Amino acid sequence: MIPHSLTAENYFSAENNMKYMSCSQFKSFLTCEASALAELHGEYQREVTDALLVGSYVDAHFEGTLDIFRAQHPEIFTKSGELKAQYRQAEYMIQRAERDKLFMQYMSGEKQKIMVGEIAGIPFKIKIDSYHENNCIVDLKAIKDFKLIWNVEKGKKQHFINYWGYDIQGAIYREVVRQNTGKQLPFYISAITKEKEPDLDVLWVPDEDMDNALEEVISLAPRFQQLKDGLLQPQRCGDCGYCRFTKVLTEPRNYHEDCEVYEVEQQ
């Protein structure tokens, strides 16, 4: 094992986020460099939506840290101290998952296993939801549903695994585990939906997909590291909360500009 001083408590500290690239940080840079950098510098915080918190609630249950999560998030309770409807739904999702033998088998590995490694010479940290030493790497995802998602930028519908960059996450996990143990393990996603009647699945991400995703990490990580080191100017996506927050108007625009973009998107 490659030595490190990361713990559950300091994993997301500002210091360790600067010292190491993580999967979520890498994906933030992919989405909007300016926003990712502002977040790292503590200048901007992404909105924590109910949908995100429901996912965290389910995560906390499987981590065995639900008591701490409930204590840290009083907003999930009503004034009379009952769980709000969304979080009762999260409880229902957990119960549904617990009824499935295969789902639970994949979730039964070592919880929140932390490792560090290097990709393209850049230090990375990972935290695996369910690590089965010698067998496989499993990540838990609570998602809206299993429908394909329209990717405006790519102009096509995508599987949620590709849309949310979970293949990239798998590639980083697989590579860091390989550096630590010498073993290249398969990557699975235990997914449960937030639908009223939740759907669930255990999905395998083929190695070939992760080989391609790792190439993407290797090609982009150096640029993201240079941004962290302050050697490059970040690109703005122009669309996210941070870009809206920091937008400065310079002159009026012809509104047809937006329609043209819209027409291209529809083709």
Ligand SMILES: [Zn+2]
């Ligand atoms: Zn942006």
